[in-house]
Amino acid sequence: MDNLLKYIHSLTEFSEESWELLQPALSKKQYKKNEFLLHEGHICNSLFYIDSGYCKSYYEIDGAQKNTAFFFENDIATNINSFGSGEKSEFNIIACEPLAAVIFDKQKLFKAAKQSNEIEALGRNCIRMFASKQEEFSTLFKLYSAQDRLNYLEVNHPDMVQRVSLSQLASFLGVARETLSRIRKRRTSV
Amino acid sequence: MDNLLKYIHSLTEFSEESWELLQPALSKKQYKKNEFLLHEGHICNSLFYIDSGYCKSYYEIDGAQKNTAFFFENDIATNINSFGSGEKSEFNIIACEPLAAVIFDKQKLFKAAKQSNEIEALGRNCIRMFASKQEEFSTLFKLYSAQDRLNYLEVNHPDMVQRVSLSQLASFLGVARETLSRIRKRRTSV
DNA sequence: CTAATCCTGTGACAATCGTCACAAAATTAT
C-alpha cells in the first residue's frame, strides 16, 4: 500500500484519518498474465490502482483485439463510463504481465467519500486525471500523422514504447502492425 | 437558466437550496461568432455550459486550425486539464455561432461545493461526462477507418454532421478536407 | 533441450490519403 499512499499524496491533501476511513474500500489482488480485470458485458464497479505490472483495455472486433489504452504502475485503470453510469462495459481490461493492483470498490468508496472531503477530492482528482489522459491521446489523432504519433509516444511515454510490443502498440496508434514496423524503419534510418 | 437547471436535474439530485448556493458561481454571457471563450496560453478557470449556439476547441498548428472538439447545447465546454491543474491552455475555444453560455467560476464553484454535497456531486458528474466523451472519440480512431468514423458520427451525433461544415469536421475526423469530401461522395453513391 | 507459439520484418499490390491547383457553389458583407 506504500506506493498507493505516495500516489495519493502526490494528488491531494490526505490526512491519516482519511487514509483509515478509506481502508474498507480497498483490497489487494494479484493477477496472472492474461487474467481479466474487467470483462466486456460486465459492469465496472472498481477503480484499479496498478501497483506493479501493466494491463491494457481492448475491444474485440471481428475476432481481432483493438487496444485502446495501456495502464502502468501508478495509473488508475477503469472503464470510466461504466463505472460512472452503471452501464455494461463494451471492452475488456486484461493483465499483460503478472500484475498487482489495489482495487477501490465503488460502493464502499462512495460511502467513505461521504465521511471525508479529502476522499471526495481524491475521487474527483482521479477522474480528472483520467479525463486529461483521454484528451491527450484523443488529440494525438487529430493533430498528428501516424509517424508523428509514434514520435510523440517515444518522447512523452517512452516506457510505453519500451514495454509494449510492436503488435500491441499498432492498434493503439490506429495503424496496422506492418505499417508500424515500416514507420519505425523509416524513422531509425533517418 | 431554465435549461441549465433541467440539465443539472438530469445529472444528479439537486435541491432548491443547492441551486441557491450555486448562484454566486454562475454568470451568463453572450458571445459573438468567432469570439473566444478561452485563449491559448491562458489558464482555464471556467466551465462553460452551452445554452444556445455552439463552439469548438482547436489547436493552431503551422497556421492551420486543427479542431479537437465541438460543444453544442447542453454540453459543458472547458479545458479539463488546464481547469484541473492550473496550467496554461494549449488550445483555443471559440464560438462558431452567436452563443449564450452560463459560466461556472472555478473558485466560487469550489467554495459552493464545500457547502453542498450535491454541488460537489454535480462537479464530479460533469468531469465524468467529459471523460466519457473524450474516451468515446478517442476510441473511434483506434477502432475505425475514416469512413467508418464518419458513419459513426452520422448515426450517433447527427447534429454535429449537420451543423458543422465539412472543412471544420475534417480535422476533427483526422483527415484532409478533400478526403472527407471524397469519403462523403463514396458513401452517398453506395 | 525441443517443439510449439508468438512476434517482427518484408515483398507485392491495390486502396486510401495528402497535397497542390483551380473552378463552381454557397455564404456573407456592403
Next chain:
DNA sequence: ATAATTTTGTGACGATTGTCACAGGATTAG
C-alpha cells in the same frame, strides 16, 4: 443586388497505408 469571401468538389500525382503471404527470430511451454 452585387461583390467579396468562404466552402466545396474534383483532377492529378506521389506518399502512405492495409492486406495477404511467408520467412526468420524470439519467446514460451512442456
